[in-house]
Amino acid sequence: MKDSKNKLLKTAFELFALRGIDGVSTREIVREAGVNIHAISYYFGGKEGLYKAVIDYLFDFMKEESGSFIHLDEYSRALDGAGREEALDLLFKVLGEFTDFGFVPKNKYVALFLTREEFYPSKYGKNFFERLTCPLQEFMMKCISKITGMDISDRKTVLLCYMITAQSLVLGRKKNDLLQTFKMKSLDEETSLFIKQMLCVNVKAILKEYMKE
DSSP states (O other): OHHHHHHHHHHHHHHHHHHOGGGOOHHHHHHHHTOOTTHHHHHHSSHHHHHHHHHHHHHHHHHHHOHHHHTHHHHHHHHHTOOHHHHHHHHHHHHHHHHHHHTOGGGHHHHHHHHHHHHSOOTTHHHHHHHTHHHHHHHHHHHHHHHHOOOTTSHHHHHHHHHHHHHHHHHHHTHHHHHHHHTOSSOOHHHHHHHHHHHHHHHHHHHHTTOOO
């Protein structure tokens, strides 16, 4: 029974990522999962309940797999007493871990699901972003504030946070194209290192323009 529930969650997650809640029928989900037609109602009470469970499934998956989220409390404590250089190092650490997570082969549906939730938000997606991405965004804005000297509530700080994060997100979302271009199934260590170095160079250049003496 537990195996059937897990199959439903995994299958629904992939299908919802590709086509959204309205683009997938319950019959298609149970057919792809290879479970009984009544399994969705039994475990989740219907398609909306299944979608809500998929949000929780994604939350737990990202908490377990992404170093940025696993170590966020530790990084936040280190940031409290950090100076400019330490804050920059912590920012790069989080961006590097976030980039690594985006290129793990088994995470290929994560970016699709998150992109769909951003452009076509469901009533359950807001809770996901509040639980997971808001703490990460707050941490990054604190880093940027320490690095630049601007107030954390300054509109420029918020915009810089989005600008910096966008670079890593875009790379993650274009991962399949990049891997196809490189004729790779997954990134090798040299390519991964170059991507993170490139991010660091870009981020340093952006932040340097806004640093207060």
